[in-house]
Amino acid sequence: MSGFLAVLVVVLIFIVIFQIAKASEYVSILKGEKKAREQSNRINGFLLIAFLVLGLIGVYWCNDLLKGKILGESASVQGEGVDNLIYVTLIITGVVFVLTQIALFWFAFKYQEKEGKEAFYFPHNNKLEIIWTVIPAIALTILVAFGLKHWFQLTSEAPKDAMVVEITGKQFNWIYRYPGKDGQLGRREFSKIDPAKGNELGVDWTDPLSKDDFIPTEMHLVVGKPVKMIIGSRDVIHDVGLPHFRMKMDAVPGIPTTLWVTPKFTTKEMKEKTGNPDFTYEISCDQMCGSGHYSMRGVIVVETQEEFDKWVTSQKSAYDLANPAPAAPEAPKADTTQKTVAANIK
């Protein structure tokens, strides 16, 4: 019933607007085309300048309202470069934005049609055109130079001492794998994937390097220590999005990718910095991956080296979990993952 009323109200508003519009059309015919045009010119000219003024105020106000929500300081060393580049770009594009919008709406307002006025025949001017070809070209060169400098830093080889974490996307959660004490990950083969036997990643158990790898449910990182993520996918394309670190990389089946970052603040520090006791570093999936895409959330805990070491010792190796001593309960790990999937799909 209320839906019907809402539709009725909308239809009524439509009819009223339409009748007004029709009436004003008749009035303008009665008044004569010229007079009607003068009037609509005045009104629209005023609205254009009002839009400019209110719009610029609105831009400022919107910024004031929302600037506190855009994650604050970068939580990674690499992200600082990204933020700096954003500021430089913001200043350049911001100045251009304000100047061109003012020119556009101001000219439109100022040069509206007036009785007896004649437009200025001004078909071209080479000097002007060269100026506004060269200036943007210079500004863009600066931006390209800054941008590429950062780009090559961001995409450079990870430092030798970086810790390694493997992160694999699947519909619809992330699987992390740490190399264990030997610092090297065991071989993987997608055809060996067998969730029923606790082998979500298809690790080749015959590879001795795989024996101490462990697969936790959260990613733990050490503050101030570079981490190299080896990114892969088991099914469709996903994307490891790390908004607080200003980082992102696709997870493509069959083609491993990498990224590396150096976290600057522990989770605890971020809780204090943001004043938000529930603060969590989140991994968002940033590439459409199916109906559960929106629920593909991962959690990163950034902590001190001591806390991290303690956490590592508490982890059981995936090999031990998947290949228990005979008659031991079957692969609890696999069960939990499947439950998560079920929960996510819901």
Added chain:
Amino acid sequence: MSNEATLHSQQEVMHGAHDHHDHEHHHEDNFISKYVFSMDHKMIAKQFLITGIVWAIIGAFFSVLFRLQLGFPDATFPWLESILGHWAKGGRISAEAYYALVTMHGTILVFFVLTAGLSGTFSNLLIPLQVGARDMASPFMNCLSYWFFFLASLVMMASLFVQTGPASGGWTMYPPLSALGDASIGSKIGVDLWLTSMALFVVSQLLGGLNYISTILNMRTKGMSMTKMPLTIWSFFFTAVLGVLSFPVLLSGFILLLMDRHAGTSFYLSDIFIAGKALANEGGSAILYQHLFWFLGHPEVYIIILPAMGMVSEVLAVNSRKPIFGYLAMVGSLFAICILAFLVWAHHMFVTGLNPFLGAFFVLLTLLIAVPSAIKVFNWITTIWKGNIHFTPASLFSIGFVSTFISGGLTGIWLGNSSIDIHLHDTYFVIAHFHIVMGVSAFFGMFAGIYHWFPKMYGRFMNNTLGYIHFWVTLVGAYLIFWPMHYEGMAGMPRRYFDYTNWASFNQFGPLNYFISIVVIIVFATQLLFVFNFFYSIFKGRKMTTMNPWKATSLEWTTPIHAGHGNWPGEIPEVHRWAYDYSKDGRDFIPQTEPIGPNEATH
């Protein structure tokens, strides 16, 4: 010049023959040949436009539906269940339905509305009229172009009604998600129908595009050298070139996808474990599809925006009563955009693991596009400077176009720089950027074109007051919707999320999403007002009493109010000057057909 003379004499012969032909069949014009399988470019233009409008309503309505989910994630709307059935159980859209709506919204708006509806309409309407031709080079191909589009529309429409729903992997249809029915319910028959529809669409675009190019190159009237053409024609020309060169690549990508789906090939598939088993496919590259897709996908955004640019240039010049500033620079920048359009596709793929060294070139070339774009913006602003501007709905939409093109173009400089893209990629910042720069802007160009050339199409005017209301609500609404999204994107809020409530980083934007959704509903309602105005005015609009209501110089206004097939009842007029002699030598405007005076300087 002898070459041109020969060309034109041949053309005269052709036109003569055509006239005769017309005359002969004049009395046999029945309903079918006049309104359905018409070969008159003006009628085909109207067919494209009206089909485009129907699609636009559907596509925009889909956005209202998914904005309801985003703005009111906890609310239920029982009427949704009445129209969507099990896709909205209990009045709340399911995730599957949400993704189907998002995908269809993108596909419909990008291809069916802003490609077919925009360049299909105005290339067809204006090319013969403005270059001085009786019709397209091949009216039959032109007719086929529309009907292939219509078939594509039917198939796409049908896909909305199949049991497993339409394609739902995003309008870019990335495999493996789109290749595997097990990966998503929408990737079952929905994707097959989507691919079929798009293949038909590509055929339509090629038939149309080849026609536009050959008409512009070969069928210009006497005296209409390329540099005397209005900028609209230049923009349609480059649009057609872009389409003809890039759509086949898209089709090839689709064919490979179809083979991966049904023929057991592994072009895009490798190392996949899905639905409890490992697939046999090995060695394919999911990234290959993205290269093929974006090789069209990027030119596609220029296919959308160039016609709008051309029409805005024309409308601004006419209504400022001033020549367009820097005509040759405008043509040159269109050309530069057209070339660069083919060299920047991988900027959509900075975070796919693309070689960073290769990425660097795409950064450079992408930011380079800002130069011709800046030239265009400055030239538009200079065009209205010291003008004598008439604020018709068309000229207001043109001013709005320049405004949104600036706003959205500048954020392109952010995203084109890979180091910023690495943070903003696939967030709401991207949504804001491309909706403003190619969604809103292209629509503004389209609206400008519709309001401006409506009298040429139907011999009547649209209601001005409704036009003004339409413009102001849409301009303000578009900024209110998309401007705050930049902030959501800066916070890393990913696009294509059904629900943000479980995310500590993104659920803070709940109230903002609510606000945006409310504005979306208002703006959508206002578009319906426009649609009403459009159809009402076809039958009841104020009648056109003079041939040239805007006092424009170009050739289309030398045709009779209700021009028949063939456009000019007598000879095609000869052209002596460019299309932008406004306020020259103390005269308000000088039509292109008027010879250059003895003491007159040419531009």
